[in-house]
Amino acid sequence: QVQLVESGGGAVQPGGSLRLSCAVSGYNYGGCMAWFRQAPGNEREGVAAVAYYGRDTYTDSVKGRFTISKDTAKNRVYLQMNSLKPEDTAMYFCAATESGLGITACLDDHRYDYWGQGTQVTVSS
Numbered sequence: 001q002v003q004l005v006e007s008g009g010g011a012v013q014p015g016g017s018l019r020l021s022c023a024v025s026g027y028n029y030g031g032c033m034a035w036f037r038q039a040p041g042n043e044r045e046g047v048a049a050v051a052y053y054g055r056d057t058y059t060d061s062v063k064g065r066f067t068i069s070k071d072t073a074k075n076r077v078y079l080q081m082n083s084l085k086p087e088d089t090a091m092y093f094c095a096a097t098e099s100g101l102g103i104t105a106c107l108d109d110h111r112y113d114y115w116g117q118g119t120q121v122t123v124s125s
Helices: 103-105
Strands: 003-007 010-012 020-027 035-037 045-050 057-059 066-071 076-081 090-096 120-122
Touching: 003 090, 020 035, 020 090, 020 120, 035 066, 035 076, 045 066, 045 076, 045 103, 057 066, 057 103
Parallel strands: 010 120
Antiparallel strands: 003 020, 020 076, 035 045, 035 090, 045 057, 066 076, 090 120
């Protein structure tokens, strides 16, 4: 049984940084892993994803500020978030799929099989 547990969220001022962590169990890393976010009143948005073959992809609004990484030895996936903006405020979710997808499809939430409970990120002065 695949389980994903997020941590690392919190409140930070604009321009600050946070690192989100996703503890992974029961997963074979055969597909994509990703971070999604959802703000109140908004649809869920793909933020960053990493494919099993190592490529990563980001939504345009976070390029150059966020970095996704995975450490299979520690069973962790991370999202390093720098230069945070108020519009980054949202609940952030870790997700995994067992499907081998092209990198563009890795940001499509409909493709994902497993989800964590989320961790809240609030960027405010």
